[in-house]
Every structure is written in structure tokens, then in C-alpha cells.
Amino acid sequence: MGTETAGPEARQPVMADVAKLAGVSHQTVSRVLNGAPHVRPGTRDRVLAAIRELDYRPNSAARALVTRRSQTLGVVSFESTLYGPASMLDGIERAARSAGYFVSVASLRSLDTRSVQEAVDRLRDQGVEGIVVIAPQTSAVSAVAKVSSSVPVVAVGSGARSSIPTVTVDNRSGAEAATRQLLDLGHRTVHHLAGPAGWLESQDRQEGWRRALKAADARVPTLAAGDWSSRSGYEAGQRIALLTDVTAVFCANDHMALGLLRALHEAGRSVPGDISVVGFDDIPEAAYFIPPLTTVRQDFGELGRRALELLVAELGGSDHPISRIRIAPEMVLRRSAGPARRA
Amino acid sequence: MGTETAGPEARQPVMADVAKLAGVSHQTVSRVLNGAPHVRPGTRDRVLAAIRELDYRPNSAARALVTRRSQTLGVVSFESTLYGPASMLDGIERAARSAGYFVSVASLRSLDTRSVQEAVDRLRDQGVEGIVVIAPQTSAVSAVAKVSSSVPVVAVGSGARSSIPTVTVDNRSGAEAATRQLLDLGHRTVHHLAGPAGWLESQDRQEGWRRALKAADARVPTLAAGDWSSRSGYEAGQRIALLTDVTAVFCANDHMALGLLRALHEAGRSVPGDISVVGFDDIPEAAYFIPPLTTVRQDFGELGRRALELLVAELGGSDHPISRIRIAPEMVLRRSAGPARRA
DNA sequence: GTTCCGTTTGTTCGCGCTCACAACCGGGCC
DNA sequence: GGCCCGGTTGTGAGCGCGAACAAACGGAAC
Numbered sequence: 001m002g003t004e005t006a007g008p009e010a011r012q013p014v015m016a017d018v019a020k021l022a023g024v025s026h027q028t029v030s031r032v033l034n035g036a037p038h039v040r041p042g043t044r045d046r047v048l049a050a051i052r053e054l055d056y057r058p059n060s061a062a063r064a065l066v067t068r069r070s071q072t073l074g075v076v077s078f079e080s081t082l083y084g085p086a087s088m089l090d091g092i093e094r095a096a097r098s099a100g101y102f103v104s105v106a107s108l109r110s111l112d113t114r115s116v117q118e119a120v121d122r123l124r125d126q127g128v129e130g131i132v133v134i135a136p137q138t139s140a141v142s143a144v145a146k147v148s149s150s151v152p153v154v155a156v157g158s159g160a161r162s163s164i165p166t167v168t169v170d171n172r173s174g175a176e177a178a179t180r181q182l183l184d185l186g187h188r189t190v191h192h193l194a195g196p197a198g199w200l201e202s203q204d205r206q207e208g209w210r211r212a213l214k215a216a217d218a219r220v221p222t223l224a225a226g227d228w229s230s231r232s233g234y235e236a237g238q239r240i241a242l243l244t245d246v247t248a249v250f251c252a253n254d255h256m257a258l259g260l261l262r263a264l265h266e267a268g269r270s271v272p273g274d275i276s277v278v279g280f281d282d283i284p285e286a287a288y289f290i291p292p293l294t295t296v297r298q299d300f301g302e303l304g305r306r307a308l309e310l311l312v313a314e315l316g317g318s319d320h321p322i323s324r325i326r327i328a329p330e331m332v333l334r335r336s337a338g339p340a341r342r343a
Numbered sequence: 344m345g346t347e348t349a350g351p352e353a354r355q356p357v358m359a360d361v362a363k364l365a366g367v368s369h370q371t372v373s374r375v376l377n378g379a380p381h382v383r384p385g386t387r388d389r390v391l392a393a394i395r396e397l398d399y400r401p402n403s404a405a406r407a408l409v410t411r412r413s414q415t416l417g418v419v420s421f422e423s424t425l426y427g428p429a430s431m432l433d434g435i436e437r438a439a440r441s442a443g444y445f446v447s448v449a450s451l452r453s454l455d456t457r458s459v460q461e462a463v464d465r466l467r468d469q470g471v472e473g474i475v476v477i478a479p480q481t482s483a484v485s486a487v488a489k490v491s492s493s494v495p496v497v498a499v500g501s502g503a504r505s506s507i508p509t510v511t512v513d514n515r516s517g518a519e520a521a522t523r524q525l526l527d528l529g530h531r532t533v534h535h536l537a538g539p540a541g542w543l544e545s546q547d548r549q550e551g552w553r554r555a556l557k558a559a560d561a562r563v564p565t566l567a568a569g570d571w572s573s574r575s576g577y578e579a580g581q582r583i584a585l586l587t588d589v590t591a592v593f594c595a596n597d598h599m600a601l602g603l604l605r606a607l608h609e610a611g612r613s614v615p616g617d618i619s620v621v622g623f624d625d626i627p628e629a630a631y632f633i634p635p636l637t638t639v640r641q642d643f644g645e646l647g648r649r650a651l652e653l654l655v656a657e658l659g660g661s662d663h664p665i666s667r668i669r670i671a672p673e674m675v676l677r678r679s680a681g682p683a684r685r686a
Numbered sequence: 687g688t689t690c691c692g693t694t695t696g697t698t699c700g701c702g703c704t705c706a707c708a709a710c711c712g713g714g715c716c
Numbered sequence: 717g718g719c720c721c722g723g724t725t726g727t728g729a730g731c732g733c734g735a736a737c738a739a740a741c742g743g744a745a746c
Contacts, residue, residue, distance in 0.1 A: 012493075014702055025726045030704065038724055060470045061407035062702035066731050070404065072447070072469070080436075081644075086429035093423075093450050102469050104415070104447045107436050126415070126445050127403045150355075230631035259631045288573035288602045290633050301424075357732055368696045373734060381694055405732035409701050689746080696739070701732105709726070715719080 013054040022050035074123030077134040078108040091304025116143035156307035167307040167325040169298040174329035175208025186340035187248040189218040194225040195252040230259035237263025254279040272338030292334035356397040365393035417466030420477040421451040434647025459486035499650035510650040510668040512641040517672035518551025529683035530591040532561040537568040538595040573602035580606025597622040615681030635677035
């Protein structure tokens, strides 16, 4: 101990070092650090000064060991390179920080239960106190519900019929609004380019579309489906361009709408002259499509933030029954949707 | 101790529990867990069985405390909702996982030194063993270099003149290739819609463009600059559309190219008929722009992966001098660039 | 049969911290 | 003057694990 010269590899200072320098016990240092009451201002100041002088930083592992709290939250995400998931992650991280938590991420390789299990285990091994799942697929959500371990889990962006707390945009009413908008513009009916099967969002948006059609007594056309990508939108668009009776298409997301727009353009069908198009998401680029895309905006960042707040509330002990937060989306009117011809 | 009945809140099993069940000492359990040699197969099996039966999971905080290794790497990112940063993060996470590390993220509020300092501190407080910085701005990189603490730091996606190890795409040669491509198509010169000042990528791409022009003895037109967003591309496009002598534009990224395309379209200038456009990045949507965008592809995921490998190598003790990995980008030819008129 | 050595297992300690509790200090009160 | 009490500080223990060392075991060599 006494023989420890501050050699070339002077180790990180620990609480005892601070205590010695400030002339107090390590416990007093701890009290200052944790804002405990009953510390004389003068003492506090000396401790603070010592901390600053040594550039002391508490060892989080030691603290976690004794408090049994890692101050870390986990995020499981899939396809996190997409705008939606990336924005949600961003929102989560910001909210976590202001709630005093670190954020650890685990991305999914695929969507089967095993992969989800693996990611959740990984996070648990790290000792996270709670998990947010960004995985809007039916399979992923049910997988999570199944593995749902000892730590609280919240799902975000997914549809809302899982058994775990969920924060999501109201996809159904958003889709309904988009469809109605088109109907109000005088279109006899509205076609739908849906997302892939197995995604809650696909289902909900499709339902909203269907409902709006039914409410207006409009014919329900056969469905086209893509996989969210521009490519799939383009391919569907090539087929749709051949159908002469199509005057309005509601796409399940903006990326597919982009592909659709180009297919229509190449086929010589003008938008919105011949065909009106509406998307969903309002990605930052949507306003710069040709023509600018009318779409349904959802605030991904807000979604992430709310999900994290929900998780923190749960950690706070208020284990109220399962909660579902549903945020209303908002229509953004641009030029890609216009009145039906001969209206 | 003996009075501890497995009440309703049976605590997590610890190594001692496993040891007792398997009839060995805790140290033997530890040996099995860490794959130490000299454990009789029979013993190992009994331990493994006990672990499984109790669903025991090692406490990472305790391990971190004694080994002084958190098995966690930090990522500092800015504007992580963008495709590039998000993809890099994804690549980093995947590589980290296969290297046996957890990943913790900290996003930057703004780009000043204080904000960077804050993020790095946050990560250090958490005990990360190394940090990857996704922050391609000159200011951020220099800030990082300054705060560069006791933990190794690697920058990714940023230009390459910082004092810290860096992984980046060769922006200069990519931009040069893009410009040359346009020149080869017969354009007398090429205009450039640059990224915002202060970004290394802006500078490098601009340099590449300038170099290609010089090499071809072409006139160097005045520069337009945006902020990477489609909106800024659109606004610049409106000005460019007014210039009758512009026949080719190289945009510093695809998003701005999108805005530019629309501005040109609205102004009645056809692409590539009147004006050729080339972008940079090759975001997934670029192939579905109107017209499909010729661009320079960079593999963000690969960038992230390589950065992480570099960091891990550094942690491995091989503190070789500063390394710079530079990955060659690749031109993707599509329809937005064509021969000059009257060629 | 003894010695020696490598394999296998157990014991002890301490990582840096927080918690529970004990000790101390000083002023107000009887 | 002694007692009580609240504010303030210190002491000891232990969180769960891995490292270092010690012990026990068994076979080979003599």
C-alpha cells in the first residue's frame, strides 16, 4: 500500500484516494456523490475539490454490483438502417439520457423467435434494467412476449395487440384518413399498395383503408403488396400502370410510393393528373418527390421518447396494468393527390 | 443464510448456488464458465447441468469489477437518423457482437466541444473500453481528439486528417471519379453542389471535384453549397435552373440530388437531356428517383465494421501508430447522367 | 514403498462501492 | 452539571466474481 509509487501506470483514482485527499472517510465521499443529506457544506466543498483535483470518476461496475442497478436500458431493433427505426432509436436515446440511463443496443439478425431470444438474452446478460423493442413484426412481438424475462419490456412502433405495453401511432386511423382524403377528392375508390404480411403496421393500415372504403360504400379493389422498399413499389407500380381504372393509390409507406411514382412516370401516367398517390410516414424526402408526396406523418422520435418514458414509469414500480399509448398521426397535404378526373 | 426460504421474490441465483447444487466450489463453476483448462469432464457436466437447472446467468457487474473490463464499447453519433450514420451504427453493432462486446450509444446534441466532451464522459462513466465516433464534422473530430481520454478512440466516416485512427471512404477519389465521368460524357465543365462547410466529407468531395476539373483543364465554376438535406438541394436547384450554361452537376450527396432533380423538373429542364446529375452515397432510394440517379456508392455498413475491427485491434494491445483505413467507393451508373448536348 | 510432478479442486482475498449501524459532537433542557 | 437529541462522520460488512495460492489426488519413475 504505502509502497505504491505513482508509477508510469498510475491507476485510476478510487473513492479512498479522494477521501484521503479531502481528509474524510470514503463514506462521506459517497454521500457527497449521491447527494445524501447531513453533510456539512465545508466538508462537501473539500470533497468536491478533491474529486476535481484527482479527476475522480466513480466506478460504475462497483456501484452496479452493490445497488443491483445497472442504469442501463436495452434496445432491440430490426432493420435499424431505415428512417423509422433509426429515428425511434434516436428518440429513445435522448429520453433515456434525460432519465439518467445508458442505452445499449442489440440488433436482430432475423425475425424468428430464436434471434429475438438471443438479443434479449444478450441484453439481460449485460444487466439491463428494462428493454424497448423496436420490431414491428407480428412474429417479433409475439416472440418477445414469449421470452419476456424478468425484466420489463416495452414495444414501440409495432401494432397494438400484443400482451406487452406498447407505444404506437394509430395506423388504422391514419390510413383511414388518407383513404378518405382521396375519396373526398372525388375518386370512386382507392387502391392500396400494402406492406408485407406479418407486419402489424401492414395489417392496421390495410384495415383503416378498408374501413374508409366501406364507410363510403366504395368498391374494395384487390390488394397489391410490397415489402416496404422502393423497388417493390416500383414493381407494383408497373402492374398498376397497366390497370386503366385506377385513379388513386394509397401506399403503406413513402418508400414504396417513391417507386410507384417512378413506375407511373415511366408509363406515362401523370400524378396527380391521371392517378393520385398518398404515402405514409412523411420521411424527410417525401416533400421532394416528383410530385411532392401527400402522406401521413408519424413522429418517430416522439414514439421512441414515449416508449422510453413508459418503460421508466414501469421501472419506477408503478406496475399498472398493460398500457397502450396510441399517438394520432397527421395528414400532410402535398401535390401528389388531386381531384379525380372529370370531377 | 440457512433461513433463506425461496420466498415469492427468490433472488437471482449466484455462482455459489450453482456450486452448491453441483457439489463443487464456486471457483470450479467459474472455471467452467471461463473455459479454463484442468476441469474433469464429469465435473464440467455437473456444473453445466446445475447452471441450466437454475437458469443461472453470471453477474456482469461483478465480473467487470474484478476483471476491470466492461466488455462494452461506446458509440458517439450525430444525426443518427440519417441513412449513413444509421447504417454505420448497424455495422458497428454487428461487428461488436461477433467480437464479444456490447454497444452503448450516446448521441450528440450539437457539435461543439462541450457536447462531445459530455458524450464521451458519459460513455467513460459507464466504463466503456473504447469508443467509435461517427461524427464527420471537422469540429467534432478535433473535439474528440482533444478530449481523447484514457480510452482508445476511432473515428469513422469522417475525413482523414485527424490525429486519431480513422476509417473512411475515399471521398476525394470518389468525387473525382464522379466528375470525370461527367467530363468524359462530353460536358465542358461540371458544377458542384457541395455539402456544408465544416464537414470533412464536404471538403474532400469538393477537392476531388476540383482536381478532376483541373486535370481536364476545365473551368472551375463557382460553388453552390447545401446542408445535405433535400430541401437545400431544392433551393440550390432553383438557382441553378436559372443558369443557362449549366449542363452537369455533381451533388455531394443523394438527398440534395433529389431536391435538385425536383427543382430542375419544375423549371422544365430535363435530366439528363438538359442537365446531367450525379450524386454521392447511393442510398437505397437513389435507384428510384426520376430519373434513376447515377451516384457514388459507399458501403456504410462495411465502414462501421472496419472501424470496430480497428478499435478491437487497438484494444488487443497492438498500439501500432495511428492507422487510417480508406475504402474505395464505387461508381453506379444510372440514367441521370448522359452525354452533353450537341455532342 | 517412496518421491516427484502434473492434474484437479478448494480457500482466501480483494475489486470499489453502498448500506447499516456505531460513534461523536454540540446545544438545549431540566 | 448531566442528559437527551439531532446533525454529522466513521467503521465494518458484503455485493458476486476471478486471481493467486494451497491442498489433495493419483500415476510414473526410481
